[in-house]
Amino acid sequence: MLFCVALLYFERRLTHSLAKTKFLHPAPEDTVTASFGQFISEIKPQHLSPVVLQRSKRMVLDSIGVGLIGSTTDVFDLALQHCQHMYAPDFISSVYGRSNIRLSPTLASFVNGVATHSMDFDDTWHPATHPSGAVLPAVLALSDMMPASRKPSGLDFLLAFNVGIEIQGRLMRFSNEAHNIPKRFHPPTVVGPMGSAAACARLLSLDSSQSSHALAIAASLAGAPMANAATQSKPLHIGNASRLGLEAALLASRGLEASPLVLDAVAGVAGFSAFYEDYMPQPLDSPHDGHAFLLEEQDMGFKRFPAHLGMHWVADAAASVHKLLVGVGPGKVSPDQVQDILLRVPLSKYINRPFPESEHEARHSFQFNACTALLDGEVTVQSFTPGAISRPELCALLSRVRLEHPHDNPANFNVMYGEVQVTLVGGDILKGRCDTFYGHWRNPLTNESLRKKFRNNAEVVLPSAKVERLIEAVDELDRLDDCQHLLSQLQ
Numbered sequence: 009m010l011f012c013v014a015l016l017y018f019e020r021r022l023t024h025s026l027a028k029t030k031f032l033h034p035a036p037e038d039t040v041t042a043s044f045g046q047f048i049s050e051i052k053p054q055h056l057s058p059v060v061l062q063r064s065k066r067m068v069l070d071s072i073g074v075g076l077i078g079s080t081t082d083v084f085d086l087a088l089q090h091c092q093h094m095y096a097p098d099f100i101s102s103v104y105g106r107s108n109i110r111l112s113p114t115l116a117s118f119v120n121g122v123a124t125h126s127m128d129f130d131d132t133w134h135p136a137t138h139p140s141g142a143v144l145p146a147v148l149a150l151s152d153m154m155p156a157s158r159k160p161s162g163l164d165f166l167l168a169f170n171v172g173i174e175i176q177g178r179l180m181r182f183s184n185e186a187h188n189i190p191k192r193f194h195p196p197t198v199v200g201p202m203g204s205a206a207a208c209a210r211l212l213s214l215d216s217s218q219s220s221h222a223l224a225i226a227a228s229l230a231g232a233p234m235a236n237a238a239t240q241s242k243p244l245h246i247g248n249a250s251r252l253g254l255e256a257a258l259l260a261s262r263g264l265e266a267s268p269l270v271l272d273a274v275a276g277v278a279g280f281s282a283f284y285e286d287y288m289p290q291p292l293d294s295p296h297d298g299h300a301f302l303l304e305e306q307d308m309g310f311k312r313f314p315a316h317l318g319m320h321w322v323a324d325a326a327a328s329v330h331k332l333l334v335g336v337g338p339g340k341v342s343p344d345q346v347q348d349i350l351l352r353v354p355l356s357k358y359i360n361r362p363f364p365e366s367e368h369e370a371r372h373s374f375q376f377n378a379c380t381a382l383l384d385g386e387v388t389v390q391s392f393t394p395g396a397i398s399r400p401e402l403c404a405l406l407s408r409v410r411l412e413h414p415h416d417n418p419a420n421f422n423v424m425y426g427e428v429q430v431t432l433v434g435g436d437i438l439k440g441r442c443d444t445f446y447g448h449w450r451n452p453l454t455n456e457s458l459r460k461k462f463r464n465n466a467e468v469v470l471p472s473a474k475v476e477r478l479i480e481a482v483d484e485l486d487r488l489d490d491c492q493h494l495l496s497q498l499q
Contacts, residue, residue: 041271043291044178045220048171048206049213051295053163056170060301061486064170066458067131067308069482071140072104072498073462074130074314076469077389078123079105083240087122087247091115101152102499105469113149114251114258117204120145121247125196127389128371129314129465130246133173134306134422134449135180135187135195136317142200142249143172143207148498150208150254151491159495160211162488170301172207172253175223176200177302178292179271183284189318189356189419190234197232197245198283204253205260212261224266226256227280237358238372307449309421310458313387315370318359319377320445321426322351326381328440329428333382341383343404345432351378352412352427354419363406367392378428379405389464421448 056064078084088103091111101116103109104123111119124130124141131140147168151160160168176199180186186195205226209219229252232245270279271289281287293299309317333341353374361373370376370392379402380391390396417424427441444451453461459479466475474497481494488494 039269039272040289040291041220041224041267041269042216043294044175044206044223044271045216045218047292047295047299048175048209048219048222049216051167051171051210051299053161053167055295055299055301056163056167057301057304060170060303061166063303063307064166064173065482065485066310066455067140067173068144068166068169068485069462069479070131070310070458071124071144072478072482073465074127075104075120075124075141075145077465078126078129078243079103080468081123081126083126083243084119084123086240087119087244091119101149102495104498107499110152113153114255116152117145117149117254118247118251120148121250122243125243125246127314127392128242128316128368129311132309132311132317132421133177134309134420135177135183136189136421137176137180137195137199138246139173139176139196139200139203139308140169141246142176142196142253143169143203145247145250146204146254147172147207147211148495150211152495156492159490159492162485162491162494164211165491165494166486168207168211170303171210172203173303174301175206176203179280181302182289183287185284185286187420187422189354189359189421191357192234193283194232194234194237194242194245196249198230200246200249201226201230201253201256202280204250205256206253208254208257209260212257214257214261218260220268221265222257222260224268224270224279225259225264226253227270228266229253229256231283234358238361238364238366238369240368242368307452309449310447310453310461312445312447312453312457312461314389314392315377315387316359316372317421318354318356318424318426319371319374319387320447321424321442322353322374322378322428323381323387323426324442324445325426325428325440326378327385328442329430329438330382330385332438332440333430334385343401343408346382346405346408346430347433348431349378349382349405349409350412350429350431351375351409352414352417352425352429354417354424355413356419360411362409363403364397367394367397370397374411375406375409376402378426379409382428382430 098112099110101113104120130138179199205222209222359372364370364373425443430438478497
């Protein structure tokens with residue numbers, strides 16, 4: 009009898025222990041990380057709606073364009089020289105703006121990522137990140153690497169690209185902190201490698217386990233501080249995100265393993281939660297359960313001029329005041345007309361730069377972009393040249409700027425606004441306000457405007473005929489049997 013009681017007690021303890029173990033260590037197929045791996049491996053081209061296909065092709069076109077003009081910058085030249093001098097030649101993947109140069113796939117994805125962000129001209133989403141620059145260079149480089157007989161179709165190319173965008177968006181929506189303009193980590197260095205790894209895992213047809221490992225490996229390669237914003241090192245963030253995500257997928261394809269819980273919230277052991285203090289992950293729906301891509305719900309933000317996205321609000325508000333100033337003055341704006349300039353903008357330290365000393369600082373300065381638009385009526389690519397930055401009349405306006413940070417104007421790209429108030433020498437006050445600039449996801453660029461931007465950027469390095477062929481290749485990408493037509497235009 010005593011033996012039976014003891015046996016019953018042991019069985020109950022064992023059952024409780026097993027239940028507790030299952031609670032603490034869920035079966036691999038029940039984890040958030042596993043759900044992401046399953047999504048990556050199971051998603052098919054037919055899951056892409058016409059809206060997602062159209063929006064993602066616009067993103068591809070814009071990203072290539074800003075990468076091509078970005079290949080003319082000093083920071084791109086430095087990155088390219090470094091890769092050529094420090095690594096053995098590997099004539100595989102094409103480089104933006106360099107018809108006679110090819111690199112290994114990982115190095116090509118790095119330099120093309122640098123080019124894409126070298127002028128801060130690339131697309132921006134909400135929660136705040138630059139999604140395309142981290143993904144497209146890796147997908148292009150990996151497609152170049154594949155033999156001619158195994159080139160992905162245009163649809164498979166777009167599927168991989170969209171997977172990379174989707175994974176970034178889903179991860180950022182697990183945190184309220186991520187919805188605001190960042191303070192600690194630059195978002196493309198956090199979610200960018202994850203998106204690149206996911207896209208490349210899809211293109212390599214990795215299984216669900218390998219895809220999960222690719223994400224976990226990428227998480228170990230993620231993260232860079234906001235302190236390097238407005239410096240030449242910021243474009244390296246996008247280059248590294250693209251390169252390291254590709255490397256993570258390639259390592260996973262060879263069998264390298266990493267944490268099966270990297271995306272889960274595990275008490276006492278930080279995985280992806282290390283980047284966001286309020287990280288609350290949820291499993292990703294299976295493609296077979298009617299998964300809807302985030303790009304279907306929210307369009308992408310495209311920039312009309314090469315600067316931090318927040319600059320577009322103050323530039324448009326200031327441009328409206330410029331029209332008023334021209335109307336009451338001698339036909340052009342003079343600092344002699346202006347007594348005081350008040351900007352009502354969100355509180356964000358790294359884009360509050362009263363007297364920028366470089367093009368990179370100018371691209372991250374509320375004051376500079378507002379005063380440039382006040383003076384010229386617009387901000388353009390040429391606004392960030394050394395001569396434009398150092399103009400005496402611009403410096404005079406900068407000395408009259410002060411900032412206010414209203415409580416109803418949070419540092420959030422989805423709800424912020426920009427307001428410019430100019431007090432004239434005679435005491436008159438002129439005001440301009442922008443709630444949603446042209447190019448924002450709520451007010452997207454038309455196809456005509458997007459193609460005009462692309463032509464202006466691409467024709468800096470390519471002949472017009474080739475630029476038109478690139479537009480055609482991207483437009484028909486989802487109807488191509490393989491993506492070689494697009495790749496050949498970039499070579």
